[in-house]
Amino acid sequence: MKTILYIFLLCIISVVGTTNAQAQCSSDAYTETCLSNLKDGFTFLKSFKVDGQGGAKQKVEYSYVFSKDTKYYINVAGEGGVDGIVVTMYNSNRKLVATNYANGKFYPGITYPCNATGIYYITFTFKDSKNYCGGSVLGFSR
Numbered sequence: 001m002k003t004i005l006y007i008f009l010l011c012i013i014s015v016v017g018t019t020n021a022q023a024q025c026s027s028d029a030y031t032e033t034c035l036s037n038l039k040d041g042f043t044f045l046k047s048f049k050v051d052g053q054g055g056a057k058q059k060v061e062y063s064y065v066f067s068k069d070t071k072y073y074i075n076v077a078g079e080g081g082v083d084g085i086v087v088t089m090y091n092s093n094r095k096l097v098a099t100n101y102a103n104g105k106f107y108p109g110i111t112y113p114c115n116a117t118g119i120y121y122i123t124f125t126f127k128d129s130k131n132y133c134g135g136s137v138l139g140f141s142r
Contacts, residue, residue, distance in 0.1 A: 025051035030135030033077040042073045042139030050124045052132030060124040066114040071141045075109030078134030082106045086125045092118040
């Protein structure tokens with residue numbers, strides 16, 4: 001009886017372990033793509049993991065302090081390229097300042113000339129996509 005119970009538990013653990021492994025987002029490859037696509041003249045600051053947990057999360061948000069008179073560039077990449085992942089930037093008052101999605105088209109990145117030092121919010125949402133995994137890189141230029 002103990003042997004049957006032991007085998008049963010092993011089967012359950014292996015099934016649960018396999019399910020979780022498939023649902024994980026491995027954003028490292030996408031981050032590497034973003035690094036190689038960082039615009040000339042921009043210096044790498046930070047990378048962001050874009051993990052929508054297979055559609056369970058509709059928004060992934062990060063914050064970063066931007067400095068006045070500095071130009072920032074943020075790009076994104078995912079399994080389907082750029083399509084489906086919307087990057088939106090908001091200032092400290094949560095006012096929209098930039099997005100990579102306009103007129104029904106996805107752009108690979110956003111260039112933002114900062115005119116006020118403060119906390120900025122970078123959100124990643126998923127539009128008409130089954131692609132809930134990606135990576136992003138933030139760079140700056142003075």
